[in-house]
Amino acid sequence: MKLLVSPAPHKISSQSVNDMYITISIALFACLSVGFINYGVNVLLIVATAVLSALASEILFNLIKTRQFDFPNLSCIVTGLVVACISPINMPWYFAAVASVIAIGSKYLFGGIGNNLFNPSALARSVLGCLALGFSFDYFGEGNTALKLILTGEKGSLELAKLFTGEVAGAIGTTCIIIILIAMVALIVLKVIRLESVAFALLSFCAVIWIAMGFENILPMLLSGSFLFVVVFMLGDPTTSSYSFSGRCVYAIVFGVIAALTMSHNVFGESAVFFALLIANLFAPMADRVFSIFHRGVKLND
Amino acid sequence: MAINLLSGVNLRMTKDDTHINDIIEIRPPELYSVPVVCTNGYPVTVTVKVGDKVKEGTLIAKPSQSKGVFVYSPTSGTVVSIVEKFTPTGMKCKHVVIKNDNLLQEHNFPEMTDKSPKELLKRLAISGIVDANFGGSPTYLRYTLNAIEKKFNLYVTMSNTDPYLTANECLTLNRTAEVVGGAKYFASLLASEFIVFVFTARARQAKKHLIQFLKKHEPNLKYKIKTISNNYPSDNIHLLNEKFKESRNMFVETYGKKAFVEDAITCFSFFNSVEYGKPNMYRVITISGNNIIRKGNYIVKSGTTFQHVLEVVGVKTPDKPFKILNGGIMGGLAEYSTDISCNLETLSVTFVDNTEYSEAKESPCINCGKCVAACPMNLLPNVLDDYCLRRKTFDAERYGVKSCIECGCCSYVCPARRYLAQRIGLVKRQVSRRKGGSK
Numbered sequence: 213m214k215l216l217v218s219p220a221p222h223k224i225s226s227q228s229v230n231d232m233y234i235t236i237s238i239a240l241f242a243c244l245s246v247g248f249i250n251y252g253v254n255v256l257l258i259v260a261t262a263v264l265s266a267l268a269s270e271i272l273f274n275l276i277k278t279r280q281f282d283f284p285n286l287s288c289i290v291t292g293l294v295v296a297c298i299s300p301i302n303m304p305w306y307f308a309a310v311a312s313v314i315a316i317g318s319k320y321l322f323g324g325i326g327n328n329l330f331n332p333s334a335l336a337r338s339v340l341g342c343l344a345l346g347f348s349f350d351y352f353g354e355g356n357t358a359l360k361l362i363l364t365g366e367k368g369s370l371e372l373a374k375l376f377t378g379e380v381a382g383a384i385g386t387t388c389i390i391i392i393l394i395a396m397v398a399l400i401v402l403k404v405i406r407l408e409s410v411a412f413a414l415l416s417f418c419a420v421i422w423i424a425m426g427f428e429n430i431l432p433m434l435l436s437g438s439f440l441f442v443v444v445f446m447l448g449d450p451t452t453s454s455y456s457f458s459g460r461c462v463y464a465i466v467f468g469v470i471a472a473l474t475m476s477h478n479v480f481g482e483s484a485v486f487f488a489l490l491i492a493n494l495f496a497p498m499a500d501r502v503f504s505i506f507h508r509g510v511k512l513n514d
Numbered sequence: 515m516a517i518n519l520l521s522g523v524n525l526r527m528t529k530d531d532t533h534i535n536d537i538i539e540i541r542p543p544e545l546y547s548v549p550v551v552c553t554n555g556y557p558v559t560v561t562v563k564v565g566d567k568v569k570e571g572t573l574i575a576k577p578s579q580s581k582g583v584f585v586y587s588p589t590s591g592t593v594v595s596i597v598e599k600f601t602p603t604g605m606k607c608k609h610v611v612i613k614n615d616n617l618l619q620e621h622n623f624p625e626m627t628d629k630s631p632k633e634l635l636k637r638l639a640i641s642g643i644v645d646a647n648f649g650g651s652p653t654y655l656r657y658t659l660n661a662i663e664k665k666f667n668l669y670v671t672m673s674n675t676d677p678y679l680t681a682n683e684c685l686t687l688n689r690t691a692e693v694v695g696g697a698k699y700f701a702s703l704l705a706s707e708f709i710v711f712v713f714t715a716r717a718r719q720a721k722k723h724l725i726q727f728l729k730k731h732e733p734n735l736k737y738k739i740k741t742i743s744n745n746y747p748s749d750n751i752h753l754l755n756e757k758f759k760e761s762r763n764m765f766v767e768t769y770g771k772k773a774f775v776e777d778a779i780t781c782f783s784f785f786n787s788v789e790y791g792k793p794n795m796y797r798v799i800t801i802s803g804n805n806i807i808r809k810g811n812y813i814v815k816s817g818t819t820f821q822h823v824l825e826v827v828g829v830k831t832p833d834k835p836f837k838i839l840n841g842g843i844m845g846g847l848a849e850y851s852t853d854i855s856c857n858l859e860t861l862s863v864t865f866v867d868n869t870e871y872s873e874a875k876e877s878p879c880i881n882c883g884k885c886v887a888a889c890p891m892n893l894l895p896n897v898l899d900d901y902c903l904r905r906k907t908f909d910a911e912r913y914g915v916k917s918c919i920e921c922g923c924c925s926y927v928c929p930a931r932r933y934l935a936q937r938i939g940l941v942k943r944q945v946s947r948r949k950g951g952s953k
């Protein structure tokens with residue numbers, strides 16, 4: 213008879229980190245497949261390059277950091293897929309590779325998994341947006357993006373129904389709102405993302421748009437400019453959001469407000485929402501620090 | 515900051531149906547080795563010598579000072595030796611080894627004619643009843659002369675959240691009269707206006723049964739029913755204490771804000787001790803787990819070894835490695851030997867094999883905050899863990915490590931499989947030791 217000894221608890225929940233990443237990846241694949249249907253084969257090339265280079269750079273950076281080969285967890289795949297989703301359709305494939313390397317590199321710059329301050333994909337996208345001279349990240353194949361149409365006052369030519377099915381110009385994985393909404397519900401139910409961050413981001417965004425642009429612009433703005441995609445797939449990234457409930461609420465509100473302001477004033481064009489996310493990322497650790505006073509435990513007297 | 519009532523984890527394991535069947539007295543072993551000190555550490559004096567004949571219920575140890583516990587012999591027989599051994603919670607203490615002579619002679623307390631609060635308190639003090647939840651400190655210490663008849667409400671937990679622990683529910687269903695009787699004695703100690711019976715939401719059957727029983731047999735009893743969440747550990751004694759604490763009078767300064775929370779098992783023991791004069795040297799324990807053949811609620815006498823328990827209940831796969839847990843699957847201590855004896859603090863014994871316990875490799879924290887949401891004491895397990903790893907015990911203390919109740923929820927939910935509760939528990943003990951506190 214052999215007895216095993218270990219400290220309590222003897223049972224752990226079934227959801228592991230990789231399970232969370234697999235769930236997100238499936239949702240991202242759904243978005244990308246709509247992109248593939250809408251925009252054609254170039255999508256495949258971008259996805260493959262982004263994912264493979266993310267995987268390769270994760271392994272490489274990890275080798276440099278720890279000097280041993282660990283099988284990477286699936287966060288790099290998610291990063292690769294998100295990078296692909298937020299790329300403009302006509303982007304050359306090597307841009308996707310560079311974006312993935314920047315994304316993973318930025319993560320390791322801060323000390324590896326769990327330590328990065330900024331959302332890797334948003335950072336890569338913003339860096340590329342600033343550096344890619346001669347290539348406009350606002351240019352999305354045929355026609356104007358929904359956001360541009362709204363901001364230039366040509367809202368008349370915008371069909372809301374088409375926004376839902378994703379038959380508009382935009383970043384690859386972010387245009388089909390129906391899929392994103394389904395993914396949102398599924399991810400909340402499966403406890404991969406939090407209801408409170410989604411809800412507060414949407415509420416604060418709508419409120420600011422209402423003030424800045426009027427009530428009739430709320431829905432079109434909500435559905436354009438990759439906003440919903442970012443709320444569902446990037447805002448809830450555990451590492452770069454707050455860990456406490458109150459922190460998450462503040463973080464989501466900051467994101468919603470800044471996104472609404474930058475988008476409505478056409479500050480960064482299509483990249484506005486990613487800049488907003490980066491700024492909100494800065495607030496997350498601060499909010500945690502501030503709200504940690506509520507988490508000092510209960511004094512027991514026995 | 516208050517406790518986090520929405521916290522905890524839903525274990526999503528169906529309760530065993532062990533609560534339906536009545537309690538079973540475990541077959542008496544040849545030898546009992548009775549631990550004569552409880553973890554509260556108050557010293558006791560052994561009152562028997564090697565070779566003495568004892569009856570079931572003979573006093574074998576009494577407190578050396580005013581605080582301390584009375585220990586009674588679990589069997590009639592002969593004291594064969596007094597040895598130093600480890601208790602299930604890892605304390606070294608004297609054990610009185612008694613050889614069972616199977617004569618079944620009993621030595622009970624005299625019958626109680628005067629059941630006034632003072633007399634009841636006296637009986638409680640000598641009964642040997644200890645708080646399994648407060649580290650084995652004698653129950654009467656909470657009910658002192660200053661506490662009795664102060665009209666505090668009595669709370670009685672009638673079911674538990676741990677998926678295996680059904681002893682309270684079992685007693686509620688099968689020994690309702692004894693449990694209610696015991697609760698009434700406790701209530702008359704406090705002169706409570708109400709007895710509040712606390713159920714977990716899952717224990718519908720027991721709740722219905724109790725209400726019917728009270729309607730039929732105790733129409734004059736003033737009682738309330740409270741339902742708490744199914745989430746582990748909402749029935750934890752510290753949480754209930756926080757939830758129900760009453761801070762009405764001078765009691766606050768003297769004893770700290772404390773609610774009077776008993777469980778059905780203690781009520782059952784108290785009833786037997788008042789009504790039949792039976793000293794408390796047994797406890798109703800759920801013996802369960804997925805690796806055992808005869809699950810159930812057993813009356814296990816103090817000093818019964820795990821080896822004997824194992825022989826009685828039968829293990830499905832004795833040749834494969836398994837765990838014997840002193841306690842439930844979330845908070846239980848894994849025992850390293852079967853030679854250790856159950857004591858009066860043993861809440862349950864759980865035998866689990868590798869289909870049940872989970873092992874996983876740690877990975878870096880991804881900052882998801884699930885542990886924060888799960889912690890019932892409103893701590894930041896991820897931050898504390900970081901401090902623990904970097905040995906910053908002062909910072910850990912600043913972040914409230916001492917209020918961790920070691921429930922294990924944080925480790926349970928953590929998707930990165932970090933050993934949060936384990937490390938935090940370790941640092942908590944280091945901090946307490948540094949302070950020289952008793953906790």
Ligand code: SF4
Pocket residue numbers: 888889890891892893895917918919920921922923924925934935938
């Ligand atoms: S073990 Fe401690 S830190 Fe972890 S959830 Fe329980 S009380 Fe909180």
Ligand code: SF4
Pocket residue numbers: 455878879880881882883884885886895896899927928929930931932934
């Ligand atoms: S649950 Fe685990 S991974 Fe998540 S914040 Fe807590 S320690 Fe980190």
